[in-house]
Amino acid sequence: MKYLVLLGDGMADFAIPELGGRTPLEAARTPAMDEIARRGICALFKPIPDDLPAGSDIGNLSLFGYDPHETFTGRAPLEAARQGILLGENQVAFRCNLVTLENGTMRSFTSGHISTREAAEIIPSLNEAFADLPVQLHTGVSYRHLGIVTSQDLSVEELSQVKCEPPHNITDQAYAPYVPGGRAGEFLQLLMARSQDVLATHPVSRARRERGDLAPTSVWLWGQGRSPKMRTFRDRFGIDGAVVSAVDLVNGIGVCAGMHVLEVPGATGYLDTDYEGKVTAALGALERVDFAYIHVEAPDETSHEGKLDLKLRAIKDFDSRVVTPCLDWALKRGDVRIAVAPDHITALSTKTHAGGPVPFAMFGPGVVPDATLVYSEPEAAKTGIVFPNGHEMVPAMIELPVVDAAALLGSRT
Missing domain, CATH: 3.30.70 (Alpha-Beta Plaits)
Incomplete structure (x- = not known):
């Protein structure tokens, strides 16, 4: 089995009056993320524990499957790594x-x-x-x-x-x-x-x-x-992984987890990043390893700028230039589980991060589809399911032979 996490940093948000009360995820055209939700499960999860500050450091640690309470010592030590x-x-x-x-x-x-x-x-x-x-x-x-x-x-x-x-x-x-x-x-x-x-x-x-x-x-x-102490991915799950990101923080988590850090010269962390280069690097790595993590920073950066039009563009680009080719690749192979998610809310209204539940979608062999047809915050909320310990989502994706909402909630608590 291959496992692929697609992370749109900060793409979750609150309802925007200019969008008629919709969120940017609702308003942007995201057929590939919708397809993942339709083919698999879609619900809410909490990558940011209630007692910790909302940030990409804690959120990405959770999405890599590490408990921030045990591993987080600060953002900069991860970048130093x-x-x-x-x-x-x-x-x-x-x-x-x-x-x-x-x-x-x-x-x-x-x-x-x-x-x-x-x-x-x-x-x-x-x-x-x-x-x-x-x-x-x-x-x-x-x-x-x-x-x-x-x-x-x-x-x-x-x-x-x-x-x-x-x-x-x-x-x-x-x-x-x-x-x-x-x-x-x-x-x-x-x-x-x-x-x-x-x-x-x-x-x-x-x-x-x-x-x-x-x-x-x-x-x-x-x-x-100061330097964190983290067990490697291989030690925890028996598999090797790779990460591709323009952000030293995310790559540093990969280093601490013992993963391969993939170099993409055109990765900038903004709208002009080399999306295709990142996808090519990650899918190529999955011929050698079993887990890959593609991180895209642009939704977060444009949210911090408070620019609605650019956040919509960032989400659309993430869907069409990252999620779409990864989904096509996974469907051809037939042995891939994909999860798509943000690491936290980045609110256009405040230009900063916020805690709280955010939507994830997952599909692949052994993932039992639910009734969700669209990937967004409101659609995920309609399931009534909030996966409370966000850092347990990826371990469940890797370890559970059958994944549905009940299994996620029942086996990881």
């Missing part, structure tokens, strides 16, 4: 966004989706400015980078526990109330201040302003933590 960075006992990893702060607000948590090439010119300049401080920045993808802080005057506990707000939570809001406080917060503020001096005159910032693009004005550190 992707980059091959081994954290010492006295080190804490921070996510380091390049952001645009303007008129006291978080104008853009992506610096206008700055390119990786441009960011790679900036990070060394920032490291020069931080040379006397116990921090080293590492270039990631686009606006997403890492800062590894070594404990000196500050303890590991102080660094790990400082309250840091994800910048995508405060788009177009005043950022001052969210600047970290305390001794560790003062250190992070120092890094921000020095970065602002560098970026004000950096050639990349100047060139972007001259082109009319948003320019990075500061770093923003958050999502910190």
Whole structure:
């Protein structure tokens, strides 16, 4: 048996007045996801536990089949794992966004989706400015980078526990109330201040302003933590897996799970990503391994921007360019179970994440169809079924010989 998870990051949402009270998933044309729901089961599940913050880190851990209560230590350590960075006992990893702060607000948590090439010119300049401080920045993808802080005057506990707000939570809001406080917060503020001096005159910032693009004005550190301890996929399920994503966080979970990370040069984490390249890489890997995870970031990014038209486009592209070819491949083979789902809600109305149940659909050998005909939040809710422990959905997909809603609820509790 082959197993394939198709993850549309943040594509779940609430009803939108401009859509006549429908959600984006209801309004977008999604024949392939509807077909999976029609051929299999569709219900609600909770990838974000009620007592944990809604985020792609926790949501994707759940979709990989890992209990966030046991494995989550922070977003940045997972990204560090992707980059091959081994954290010492006295080190804490921070996510380091390049952001645009303007008129006291978080104008853009992506610096206008700055390119990786441009960011790679900036990070060394920032490291020069931080040379006397116990921090080293590492270039990631686009606006997403890492800062590894070594404990000196500050303890590991102080660094790990400082309250840091994800910048995508405060788009177009005043950022001052969210600047970290305390001794560790003062250190992070120092890094921000020095970065602002560098970026004000950096050639990349100047060139972007001259082109009319948003320019990075500061770093923003958050999502910190120490290395997680996770059992590998092979140790847990006896199979090998592969993951393809533009996002270091998701690839880092794959690294910690002992999976193959598939490189797709055109994967950007936005609407211009190489959908076809990601599908080709994943389906090719499934000739060698038994599990693959395709992660698409665009629905989440467009939701954080608050752009309804772009979220609808992202969902449509996910369906037509990822789900459709994967469904066709699975139907030809006949030995594939597919699950399609988001990792959380990303609400256009607030431009940020929200917890609560989200819809999943699953089909394949041994999956008993229910009566659902359309994949969406309201249709999944009509089943009256909420799979409470989201991290148990994929293990059930792999381990249960027969999968229906009753089996999911009965055998995993």
